[in-house]
Amino acid sequence: MEFMLHSVATPFNLDYTLDCGQVLRWGKRGGWWYGVVDGNVMKIRQSGGKLIYHTYPERLDGMFIEHYFRLDDDLPRILSKINRDEKMAQVIHRFHGLRIVRQKPWECLISYICATYKNIPAIKDILLALSRKFGRGIKFDGNRFYAFPTPHVLAKAGTNELNVCKLGYRSPYVFETARRFACAELDLDSLRNIGYEEAKARLLAQTCGHKLLPGVGEKVADCVLLFSLDHLDAFPVDVWVKRAVLEFYPQYLDPMLLEKASRRKSITSHEYAVINSFGRRYFGEYAGYAQQYLFYYMRERSRER
DNA sequence: GCATCACCTAGAGG
């Protein structure tokens, strides 16, 4: 199957989009990207203004491709909005065509709960282990792929079985969250068409004195809002984005905070609030796009050194 | 409020 990149879908760069760290279940082999999306294996590559793809077992159409890769976003307009200074111009130019992907809320939520305090290779290992153990197997192209496990299966699993997948202290978080999902206490899709603040407050809500979703703090909430619930103004702050803001935008921060923050590698909740609100104010309605370009830029730069 | 600290584990780098 083929998808022609029409004018709205341009620019698009498949490699940047799948390699930038927002999705963790894709891998490139022999010129093709392989991933499991929504229970289907997808094999895809880009050839100039064209996407060539196969999906199995369902034959997913162009509408699906367009929706998943956010090819309906007016990227030139978005990039012009976040292009606020020379540094951003450079970052945007470097990764021109990177798009935010529309992930499934459930998979996105579990992925980022698992991602806390882990490096990306380790996160990919965890998600693969969870899928192998609890997900449905799908044979394709002579390989075996695994769908992401359903809430119901993880809710039945229990923390001991989850721990086999190297979740460590995250096991009870994943287990509890799966239970909330399985008994339909949660409807993340209802957070799509309300404002960012309201949606975030509901994700972080407390019930009976404890968290609705254990393991979900500000960072995880912002990732879920940005990557799966269409809140492009969310601005997740992790150690890389913190470094980026401290290095490129020190003049916008209180000198005291700057001084303290640069001495500490992790992020305090106060620092999170300050950097998050700077990002949202400075970059505006598409701050989430700015965040992803900055994140990828910082990681690539560190890898090159 | 608010700052500090423990936490499971494993990849990356020396």
Added chain:
DNA sequence: ACCTCTAGGTGAT
């Protein structure tokens, strides 16, 4: 082989 540092933070104190 072995050790240290760090990792897309969160929850408890």
